[in-house]
Amino acid sequence: MANELTHLDEKGQARMVDVGDKAHTQREATATATIFMQPETLQMIVEGKHKKGDVMATARIAGIMAAKRTPDLIPMCHPLMITSVKVELTPDPERSCVEISATCKTVGQTGIEIEALTSASVAALTLYDMCKAVDRGMVIDQVKLLEKKGGKSGHWQRQDEQA
Amino acid sequence: MANELTHLDEKGQARMVDVGDKAHTQREATATATIFMQPETLQMIVEGKHKKGDVMATARIAGIMAAKRTPDLIPMCHPLMITSVKVELTPDPERSCVEISATCKTVGQTGIEIEALTSASVAALTLYDMCKAVDRGMVIDQVKLLEKKGGKSGHWQRQDEQA
Amino acid sequence: MANELTHLDEKGQARMVDVGDKAHTQREATATATIFMQPETLQMIVEGKHKKGDVMATARIAGIMAAKRTPDLIPMCHPLMITSVKVELTPDPERSCVEISATCKTVGQTGIEIEALTSASVAALTLYDMCKAVDRGMVIDQVKLLEKKGGKSGHWQRQDEQA
Amino acid sequence: MANELTHLDEKGQARMVDVGDKAHTQREATATATIFMQPETLQMIVEGKHKKGDVMATARIAGIMAAKRTPDLIPMCHPLMITSVKVELTPDPERSCVEISATCKTVGQTGIEIEALTSASVAALTLYDMCKAVDRGMVIDQVKLLEKKGGKSGHWQRQDEQA
Amino acid sequence: MANELTHLDEKGQARMVDVGDKAHTQREATATATIFMQPETLQMIVEGKHKKGDVMATARIAGIMAAKRTPDLIPMCHPLMITSVKVELTPDPERSCVEISATCKTVGQTGIEIEALTSASVAALTLYDMCKAVDRGMVIDQVKLLEKKGGKSGHWQRQDEQA
Amino acid sequence: MANELTHLDEKGQARMVDVGDKAHTQREATATATIFMQPETLQMIVEGKHKKGDVMATARIAGIMAAKRTPDLIPMCHPLMITSVKVELTPDPERSCVEISATCKTVGQTGIEIEALTSASVAALTLYDMCKAVDRGMVIDQVKLLEKKGGKSGHWQRQDEQA
Numbered sequence: 001m002a003n004e005l006t007h008l009d010e011k012g013q014a015r016m017v018d019v020g021d022k023a024h025t026q027r028e029a030t031a032t033a034t035i036f037m038q039p040e041t042l043q044m045i046v047e048g049k050h051k052k053g054d055v056m057a058t059a060r061i062a063g064i065m066a067a068k069r070t071p072d073l074i075p076m077c078h079p080l081m082i083t084s085v086k087v088e089l090t091p092d093p094e095r096s097c098v099e100i101s102a103t104c105k106t107v108g109q110t111g112i113e114i115e116a117l118t119s120a121s122v123a124a125l126t127l128y129d130m131c132k133a134v135d136r137g138m139v140i141d142q143v144k145l146l147e148k149k150g151g152k153s154g155h156w157q158r159q160d161e162q163a
Numbered sequence: 164m165a166n167e168l169t170h171l172d173e174k175g176q177a178r179m180v181d182v183g184d185k186a187h188t189q190r191e192a193t194a195t196a197t198i199f200m201q202p203e204t205l206q207m208i209v210e211g212k213h214k215k216g217d218v219m220a221t222a223r224i225a226g227i228m229a230a231k232r233t234p235d236l237i238p239m240c241h242p243l244m245i246t247s248v249k250v251e252l253t254p255d256p257e258r259s260c261v262e263i264s265a266t267c268k269t270v271g272q273t274g275i276e277i278e279a280l281t282s283a284s285v286a287a288l289t290l291y292d293m294c295k296a297v298d299r300g301m302v303i304d305q306v307k308l309l310e311k312k313g314g315k316s317g318h319w320q321r322q323d324e325q326a
Numbered sequence: 327m328a329n330e331l332t333h334l335d336e337k338g339q340a341r342m343v344d345v346g347d348k349a350h351t352q353r354e355a356t357a358t359a360t361i362f363m364q365p366e367t368l369q370m371i372v373e374g375k376h377k378k379g380d381v382m383a384t385a386r387i388a389g390i391m392a393a394k395r396t397p398d399l400i401p402m403c404h405p406l407m408i409t410s411v412k413v414e415l416t417p418d419p420e421r422s423c424v425e426i427s428a429t430c431k432t433v434g435q436t437g438i439e440i441e442a443l444t445s446a447s448v449a450a451l452t453l454y455d456m457c458k459a460v461d462r463g464m465v466i467d468q469v470k471l472l473e474k475k476g477g478k479s480g481h482w483q484r485q486d487e488q489a
Numbered sequence: 490m491a492n493e494l495t496h497l498d499e500k501g502q503a504r505m506v507d508v509g510d511k512a513h514t515q516r517e518a519t520a521t522a523t524i525f526m527q528p529e530t531l532q533m534i535v536e537g538k539h540k541k542g543d544v545m546a547t548a549r550i551a552g553i554m555a556a557k558r559t560p561d562l563i564p565m566c567h568p569l570m571i572t573s574v575k576v577e578l579t580p581d582p583e584r585s586c587v588e589i590s591a592t593c594k595t596v597g598q599t600g601i602e603i604e605a606l607t608s609a610s611v612a613a614l615t616l617y618d619m620c621k622a623v624d625r626g627m628v629i630d631q632v633k634l635l636e637k638k639g640g641k642s643g644h645w646q647r648q649d650e651q652a
Numbered sequence: 653m654a655n656e657l658t659h660l661d662e663k664g665q666a667r668m669v670d671v672g673d674k675a676h677t678q679r680e681a682t683a684t685a686t687i688f689m690q691p692e693t694l695q696m697i698v699e700g701k702h703k704k705g706d707v708m709a710t711a712r713i714a715g716i717m718a719a720k721r722t723p724d725l726i727p728m729c730h731p732l733m734i735t736s737v738k739v740e741l742t743p744d745p746e747r748s749c750v751e752i753s754a755t756c757k758t759v760g761q762t763g764i765e766i767e768a769l770t771s772a773s774v775a776a777l778t779l780y781d782m783c784k785a786v787d788r789g790m791v792i793d794q795v796k797l798l799e800k801k802g803g804k805s806g807h808w809q810r811q812d813e814q815a
Numbered sequence: 816m817a818n819e820l821t822h823l824d825e826k827g828q829a830r831m832v833d834v835g836d837k838a839h840t841q842r843e844a845t846a847t848a849t850i851f852m853q854p855e856t857l858q859m860i861v862e863g864k865h866k867k868g869d870v871m872a873t874a875r876i877a878g879i880m881a882a883k884r885t886p887d888l889i890p891m892c893h894p895l896m897i898t899s900v901k902v903e904l905t906p907d908p909e910r911s912c913v914e915i916s917a918t919c920k921t922v923g924q925t926g927i928e929i930e931a932l933t934s935a936s937v938a939a940l941t942l943y944d945m946c947k948a949v950d951r952g953m954v955i956d957q958v959k960l961l962e963k964k965g966g967k968s969g970h971w972q973r974q975d976e977q978a
Contacts, residue, residue, distance in 0.1 A: 465633040
């Protein structure tokens with residue numbers, strides 16, 4: 001890995017680092033997030049009367065749209081042409097949580113990790129918003145990169161899933 | 164607390180719930196997030212050559228701006244007139260993390276919890292983006308509401324900080 | 327009705343008309359749109375394997391979010407605090423179409439008609455986007471105001487549904 | 490044409506379909522919309538004192554800008570680099586309407602049909618907004634794709650203009 | 653005037669200052685900008701074949717829309733409900749420039765000066781964009797507040813127009 | 816230089832000019848702006864207690880983010896993939912001003928001059944916003960292109976710095 005923060009210049013000032021000379025390659029990143037809630041809340045979403053309700057769909061769509069808004073939110077993030085976004089939400093009744101996974105792809109000069117992380121985060125925040133009237137104490141945890149492919153630094157995979 | 168998801172109608176379809184009859188009150192919410200990183204990464208930000216660098220400032224500003232973008236990101240979230248946002252980042256060398264706290268205020272008909280959570284999340288994501296060249300494995304944890312005031316449901320404070 | 331275009335000044339130049347002296351009242355508007363498609367396309371959405379699929383939910387959510395983006399899209403439109411949005415999609419197999427209805431509410435100094443019309447339009451455009459791989463010839467028709475309440479001009483209701 | 494909805498996965502969940510392997514080709518799409526109004530309203534715009542007024546220009550500019558905002562509005566729509574937008578408004582006194590035509594071009598991996606449709610729709614909605622003080626009953630009709638070129642599916646042209 | 657920068661806290665960190673206790677008053681601000689260009693460029697806009705062209709209208713509309721986008725652009729700027737925007741462009745052949753004036757109004761808890769300045773700036777930048785193919789050397793000068801009314805600090809008027 | 820305004824068609828109507836046939840080349844532009852203020856204001860930012868404060872960082876970050884928002888603000892501006900942005904602020908106590916320089920790069924079919932100008936303008940407006948509580952009379956001057964490289968028209972450099 002690099003030993004310096006690329007988004008700072010020699011004076012420590014923020015800049016959008018120059019990627020103009022990097023190769024156009026196929027890039028992909030997967031990030032995850034977990035949102036913990038009361039068992040009753042989870043039940044309302046997955047087993048109860050709202051089984052076919054829009055809670056999961058709303059979070060999924062919000063996550064996909066947020067990937068596209070990433071350069072508007074993250075100051076030094078380069079704009080890029082997203083070619084694919086997939087957001088999956090998997091309820092886990094045993095741990096009383098929903099696991100969120102977001103995979104983004106692009107063909108470009110810069111990585112797509114931050115888009116995947118933003119997508120997973122906003123999907124989780126949307127679940128919070130949809131359920132906050134019944135469960136204000138929900139906690140979003142373990143927002144992290146799982147894997148990335150492409151670019152100069154190549155393939156990277158998280159070693160310790162408990163990290 | 165309510166026993167139903169207000170953002171769904173009787174058919175389980177997403178809607179932006181009607182707040183037109185709610186009182187205009189002073190509202191406030193504080194949310195937190197924690198981002199864990201390698202000790203060397205933390206050191207680069209707080210002790211090293213980039214002491215006066217823009218890393219913390221960039222995250223702080225991104226968090227403040229994200230609070231204003233919340234209704235663009237969270238589908239059922241009402242627009243509201245934010246009257247104050249304050250984002251604090253506190254490095255914790257012992258736990259090798261940065262603690263983020265975001266406090267938002269408004270005078271309006273709907274709560275400001277989701278704005279505070281979005282602000283803390285985006286500040287954390289920005290730290291990730293600023294440092295990802297040196298530490299791709301950073302994890303954002305414990306994104307949660309700490310306290311909220313105002314509105315019909317009144318004062319709420321998280322009981323179990325470890326939740 | 328007025329006999330002049332309020333968004334033009336005396337020289338015919340566009341301006342955002344001054345509403346600062348208008349009363350804050352509860353306002354509401356309902357707009358509709360209809361999207362015609364091949365019978366097979368409609369069947370895929372409502373009866374087929376994608377019965378519980380996200381097509382309708384995606385259009386509904388896009389319509390709700392678009393209501394919030396209206397002042398970014400319509401140049402002379404005032405920003406306002408939307409207090410409620412509801413988008414309904416009703417498949418009509420006989421006419422081989424989906425009927426879309428969008429109702430928006432606010433408490434403010436200016437009407438919310440254009441938000442309702444934008445919401446219905448974007449929901450229809452989203453249905454187009456979701457189905458375009460199978461039916462490029464879909465037509466969006468009858469985007470119009472159905473009813474509005476509140477404000478100085480009071481209650482208005484469309485007389486001729488075939489207009 | 491395809492026989493499935495590409496923006497849904499096998500479970501019927503919304504996704505932004507992967508276009509990363511599609512060829513970069515020159516693409517073009519033309520969409521139209523028609524807005525019907527009272528003869529007096531049309532006259533105010535085209536013949537009256539506001540002949541040189543900004544009504545048509547405002548709609549034209551709004552349509553062009555909306556094409557660029559399409560991926561922010563339409564959830565599963567890919568971002569793309571628009572290389573050209575042209576919006577034309579043609580008053581038709583006989584039918585008491587304004588015909589709107591929007592042509593968008595890009596060089597990329599995905600079609601530009603939805604951008605052209607969004608552009609024509611927003612131009613029409615802007616005409617509504619500019620004239621609503623004198624004519625609340627205006628109707629937007631026949632929002633549809635006229636022609637598209639480029640991409641794997643090649644040239645497509647609407648057969649039945651009355652469709 | 654205050655003797656400290658309100659958008660910084662005691663540690664010098666950026667914050668969105670709390671305006672929640674300020675009174676809701678009618679506020680107004682006028683800002684100006686001047687763009688200097690080659691005499692031939694000015695002539696093309698005002699006297700030549702493009703007399704009725706969209707150059708001025710495009711700049712006017714861009715200025716009005718930019719006023720609404722101000723909180724998205726200026727990090728510590730509070731969102732507010734703009735009630736009126738008026739942008740005027742006056743060609744001055746003697747000085748070979750276009751004078752731009754933007755007046756914004758609101759009823760709220762915070763001033764609208766920065767919206768007026770942003771509006772005038774973006775109108776000027778749009779003139780640059782419209783004319784850059786013929787005159788790359790245009791200069792935008794004298795972007796400044798002319799007058800503001802309302803709020804705790806009351807009426808303020810620029811003393812020295814040459815400042 | 817061209818002898819016509821490319822963003823107008825033969826009827827004088829605004830359009831986004833077609834760049835689809837232009838070559839993809841490396842492009843770069845540098846723009847500057849100067850903001851004049853009271854000596855005491857400048858001192859507060861650079862020498863006083865806020866030496867390490869966020870004023871300069873906030874302006875720098877706002878300028879970088881604004882470059883990415885340019886196509887949302889400037890109606891006929893093409894979207895493009897920015898590959899680098901650098902904003903520098905240099906206090907000049909003798910002239911009692913801050914000099915702002917913004918350099919943007921892209922690889923694409925259209926120039927990046929307007930992005931650099933927008934970036935410098937928004938950085939200057941942000942300085943105004945951060946300091947307006949102590950100095951309402953600040954003036955932004957000399958917003959202009961300094962140099963551009965790449966594209967069909969090649970290298971251009973401002974001759975007269977006093978222009």
